Amino acid sequence: MQPALIALEDATVTYGGIRAVDGISLEIRPGETLGLIGESGSGKSSLARLLVGLVRPSAGRVLFDGGDLARQDRAQRQRFRRDVQMIFQDPVASLSPRLTIRRLLAEPLAIHGIDEAKAWPGVLDLLRRVGLNETLLGKYPHQVSGGQARRVGIARALILRPRLVVADEPTAGLDVSVQGELVNLMSELQRDYGLTYLLVSHNLKVVRVMADRFAVMYLGQFVETGPAAEIFRRPAHPYTRALIDATPRLDPDRTHPPAVLYGEIPSPSHLPPGCRFQGRCPHADDHCRTVEPPPTTLADGRMVRCHKPLI
Numbered sequence: 001m002q003p004a005l006i007a008l009e010d011a012t013v014t015y016g017g018i019r020a021v022d023g024i025s026l027e028i029r030p031g032e033t034l035g036l037i038g039e040s041g042s043g044k045s046s047l048a049r050l051l052v053g054l055v056r057p058s059a060g061r062v063l064f065d066g067g068d069l070a071r072q073d074r075a076q077r078q079r080f081r082r083d084v085q086m087i088f089q090d091p092v093a094s095l096s097p098r099l100t101i102r103r104l105l106a107e108p109l110a111i112h113g114i115d116e117a118k119a120w121p122g123v124l125d126l127l128r129r130v131g132l133n134e135t136l137l138g139k140y141p142h143q144v145s146g147g148q149a150r151r152v153g154i155a156r157a158l159i160l161r162p163r164l165v166v167a168d169e170p171t172a173g174l175d176v177s178v179q180g181e182l183v184n185l186m187s188e189l190q191r192d193y194g195l196t197y198l199l200v201s202h203n204l205k206v207v208r209v210m211a212d213r214f215a216v217m218y219l220g221q222f223v224e225t226g227p228a229a230e231i232f233r234r235p236a237h238p239y240t241r242a243l244i245d246a247t248p249r250l251d252p253d254r255t256h257p258p259a260v261l262y263g264e265i266p267s268p269s270h271l272p273p274g275c276r277f278q279g280r281c282p283h284a285d286d287h288c289r290t291v292e293p294p295p296t297t298l299a300d301g302r303m304v305r306c307h308k309p310l311i
């Protein structure tokens with residue numbers, strides 16, 4: 001097996017007293033797509049920001065190419081900032097409104113001291129590659145459509161030819177047909193540029209199409225990880241099953257009655273005793289309400305954190 005491109009070792013992100021990411025270990029291998037799913041507030045964005053170096057772990061380590069991010073020298077840090085890019089969930093908000101698309105695309109080159117004149121033909125190629133026309137270059141982000149703004153965000157992320165792209169809700173708020181086009185585009189770019197993806201999304205349909213592996217997050221921890229196809233076919237954690245069942249027409253062959261996700265995700269500042277999901281789980285018993293389930297490896301190799309897995 002290839003060594004991990006990026007890995008977390010028992011990594012924690014805290015904001016004040018809140019543990020948004022609580023001791024997570026993870027490996028993403030070159031060329032794969034890891035789909036990160038979970039409700040709002042489960043800690044997905046914090047984990048994504050940790051991987052791109054926007055937040056530092058308060059405990060544990062982030063390793064890129066085997067090297068600890070906290071111990072990088074200047075040159076390694078510079079290299080990391082080229083190798084790892086993020087596609088943000090709201091491109092218009094994440095792109096400076098005062099810069100034209102041309103300036104927005106040139107900015108990463110300037111930051112990394114790359115000669116713009118030499119690099120520009122490559123930028124134009126990339127622009128065409130993401131399905132945009134040169135006539136857009138003089139416009140401002142608010143003057144283009146939502147789908148076009150996403151494509152600008154994708155082009156901007158790829159200009160430095162990164163190895164890892166972290167995409168946070170890349171299709172949120174778009175029409176279904178535009179979502180489909182972007183998913184196809186991201187898959188083609190992955191193949192052509194040898195990209196590795198972490199795909200963070202509420203949209204299980206999008207994640208299902210793209211991800212090789214899944215990590216399901218709840219209150220700062222992974223509750224299930226494993227091959228995407230297996231997890232979709234037979235979720236082991238009641239939370240995973242409820243997320244899948246909550247997506248309309250995701251599983252037309254479903255034979256069981258859909259699981260319902262009751263209540264809301266608690267605040268990480270008031271973690272329930274025992275299993276973190278027990279207050280919303282239809283299968284919870286006294287053991288679940290008192291003893292936190294450890295991560296367990298099932299026969300098919302997936303990890304689940306549940307006293308009563310569904311398989």
Ligand SMILES: Nc1ncnc2c1ncn2[C@@H]1O[C@H](COP(=O)(O)OP(=O)(O)OP(=O)(O)O)[C@@H](O)[C@H]1O
Nearest residue numbers: 015018020039040041042043044045046047267268
């Ligand atoms: N800067 C911050 N300061 C304090 N608490 C924060 C901060 N950022 C996130 N949190 C809290 O950390 C927890 C995890 O938030 P995070 O945004 O990582 O989750 P998420 O799953 O990405 O949710 P969303 O999909 O809404 O972005 C939440 O309880 C959130 O309120």
